[in-house]
Amino acid sequence: MSLDIDDYIAKEVHACEYTLDDYTTEPARWCKGCGAHGALGAVQRMLRENNEAPENVITVSGIGCSSRFPHYLKTYGFHTLHGRALPVSVGVSLARPEMKLLTVMGDGDCFSIGGNHWLHTLRYNINATVIILDNEIYALTKKQASPTSRQGTMSNTSPRGSYLEPLNPLSIVLGVTNLSFVAQTASWLPGHMQATLDRAWKHKGLAFVRILQRCPVFMPDAFSGASAEFPAQFLEHCSGITPDKGILRNAPTVAHDPSDINAAQKIAANAHKDLEPLGLLYLNTEVPTYNEVRYSHVQQSDKFAKAELLNQYLDSYAIGNPNEEG
Numbered sequence: 234m235s236l237d238i239d240d241y242i243a244k245e246v247h248a249c250e251y252t253l254d255d256y257t258t259e260p261a262r263w264c265k266g267c268g269a270h271g272a273l274g275a276v277q278r279m280l281r282e283n284n285e286a287p288e289n290v291i292t293v294s295g296i297g298c299s300s301r302f303p304h305y306l307k308t309y310g311f312h313t314l315h316g317r318a319l320p321v322s323v324g325v326s327l328a329r330p331e332m333k334l335l336t337v338m339g340d341g342d343c344f345s346i347g348g349n350h351w352l353h354t355l356r357y358n359i360n361a362t363v364i365i366l367d368n369e370i371y372a373l374t375k376k377q378a379s380p381t382s383r384q385g386t387m388s389n390t391s392p393r394g395s396y397l398e399p400l401n402p403l404s405i406v407l408g409v410t411n412l413s414f415v416a417q418t419a420s421w422l423p424g425h426m427q428a429t430l431d432r433a434w435k436h437k438g439l440a441f442v443r444i445l446q447r448c449p450v451f452m453p454d455a456f457s458g459a460s461a462e463f464p465a466q467f468l469e470h471c472s473g474i475t476p477d478k479g480i481l482r483n484a485p486t487v488a489h490d491p492s493d494i495n496a497a498q499k500i501a502a503n504a505h506k507d508l509e510p511l512g513l514l515y516l517n518t519e520v521p522t523y524n525e526v527r528y529s530h531v532q533q534s535d536k537f538a539k540a541e542l543l544n545q546y547l548d549s550y551a552i553g554n555p556n557e558e559g
C-alpha cells in the first residue's frame with residue numbers, strides 16, 4: 234500500500250507523543266513562589282495531555298510579569314503592548330483560524346488599560362482561551378493598586394490604602410452579550426487549574442478563565458497566603474469541571490448548572506463578600522464564533538487564488554506592467 238505525502242505527514246504528526254520539554258524554552262525568570270510558575274506548568278501539562286503540536290499554537294500576551302508567558306512556553310508567541318493582547322488576538326484569530334490561540338494577561342493589563350478591549354473581545358467570541366493571572370496588583374512596575382486590589386491595599390499609588398471596593402471581573406463578564414465560557418481557578422491548585430484549562434481549551438469560542446494568582450513579593454497576604462483557610466467553594470455539575478480540591482480539601486462543594494446565567498450572576502456577585510467560586514460558572518455552546526458570523530455568507534477563496542489576485546494587483550503598479558498593452 235502506498236501513502237501519499239499528506240497521509241504520511243498526518244500519520245507521523247498523530248503518532249507523535251509530546252513531552253513537557255517540547256513546550257519549554259528557557260527557565261522562567263519569575264520570582265520564587267510566584268503563581269505564574271504554576272499556571273505555566275498547568276498549561277504545559279494540558280497541552281501535552283491534548284498532544285497539541287507546539288507549532289499549531291500561538292500565545293499572545295500584553296505587558297506585565299504575567300505577560301512574559303510566551304517567552305517560556307514553546308509555541309509561537311506575541312508579547313504585545315500593555316492592555317493590547319486582546320485586539321491582537323482578534324487579528325490572529327481572523328488571519329489564522331487554523332491556529333490554536335492562547336491569550337495571557339494580568340489584572341492591570343486586562344481590566345484597567347485593556348478594559349475596553351476586554352469587553353468587546355468577549356462579545357466577539359473569538360476562538361481563544363483567555364487566561365487572566367489576577368494577583369490583585371501591578372507587579373512588574375513594583376506595586377501599584379490595580380482594579381482588583383482590595384479596599385485598603387497599601388501601594389505606591391495608594392499610600393494611605395486604596396479607597397474603593399475592588400472591581401468584580403466575574404460579574405462584569407457575565408453581563409456581556411455573546412458570552413460563551415467563564416471559569417475561575419487558583420494558581421495554588423495544580424489539578425483544578427489543569428482541569429479548568431483543559432475544559433477551556435476544548436471549548437469552541439472564547440473561554441475566559443480567571444486564575445487567582447499568588448504574588449509573594451508584592452501581595453504576600455492576598456488570598457489568605459494561599460493557605461488551606463482560603464474562603465472558596467467548588468462548583469460542581471456533570472457538564473462542569475471536576476472539583477480537584479488540592480490544599481482546599483475542606484472547602485464546600487455546591488451544585489451549579491453552568492447553563493443558568495442568573496445563578497452564575499448571583500454566585501459571581503457574592504464572590505468577594507462570601508466564598509470565591511472555583512469551577513465553571515457559565516457555559517453556552519450555542520454562541521457562534523466571530524469567524525463563523527463574519528464569514529458565514531462569504532465564499533472562502535483558497536489562499537493560492539488570493540495570492541494570485543494580490544500579485545496581479547501589485548503588478549498593476551509595476552513599471553512595464555504586464556497587464557497593460559503597448
Ligand SMILES: Cc1ncc(C[n+]2csc(CCOP(=O)(O)OP(=O)(O)O)c2C)c(N)n1
Nearest residue numbers: 296297298299315339340341342371372373
Ligand atoms: C501604555 C503603557 N502604560 C503603562 C505601562 C507600564 N506598565 C507595565 S506593566 C504594568 C502593570 C502590570 O500589572 P498587571 O497587568 O496586573 O501584570 P502583573 O505584572 O501583575 O503580572 C504597567 C502599568 C506600559 N508598559 N505601557
Ligand code: SF4
Nearest residue numbers: 263264267298372448
Ligand atoms: S513580582 Fe510578583 S507577579 Fe512578578 S514575578 Fe515576582 S512574584 Fe510573580
